[in-house]
Amino acid sequence: MRNSTLWRSSLLLFLFFGLTFSFAYAQERTVTGKVTSDEDGPLPGVNIVIQGTTMGAVSDLDGNYSIVVPGPDASLQFSSIGFITDVIKVGNQTVIDLVMRPDVSSLDEVVVTAYATQVKKDLTGSVGVVN
Numbered sequence: 001m002r003n004s005t006l007w008r009s010s011l012l013l014f015l016f017f018g019l020t021f022s023f024a025y026a027q028e029r030t031v032t033g034k035v036t037s038d039e040d041g042p043l044p045g046v047n048i049v050i051q052g053t054t055m056g057a058v059s060d061l062d063g064n065y066s067i068v069v070p071g072p073d074a075s076l077q078f079s080s081i082g083f084i085t086d087v088i089k090v091g092n093q094t095v096i097d098l099v100m101r102p103d104v105s106s107l108d109e110v111v112v113t114a115y116a117t118q119v120k121k122d123l124t125g126s127v128g129v130v131n
Helices: 002-027
Strands: 029-037 047-050 056-058 064-069 075-079 086-089 098-100
Touching: 047 064, 056 064, 086 098
Parallel strands: 029 098
Antiparallel strands: 029 064, 047 056, 047 075, 075 086
């Protein structure tokens, strides 16, 4: 009788911990997708961060990304200079494609400067403003 009770208790503990860890592991998943712009096609260099963490990814030259999220409650934050930041809840999605919209209010004026070492007789320069 004592061996039977011990065996049942061991089996129940094994099932409890085994199922608990398998459910916790099953929630973690990889989310992939492509980030594009309305006008310019794929967007490289977009930062994709899991909100509330320091885990993230960056889109490649074709706008593709891949990130492992901890579960369906996670939210991904997409941000890039000159574009409106978007936050998307993962839910049960494994592919999230996003079209980012330009943030026209933050693009007032851009000034580009460059410095180089040259011989004095070869020096030329120009200044340009893009509105």
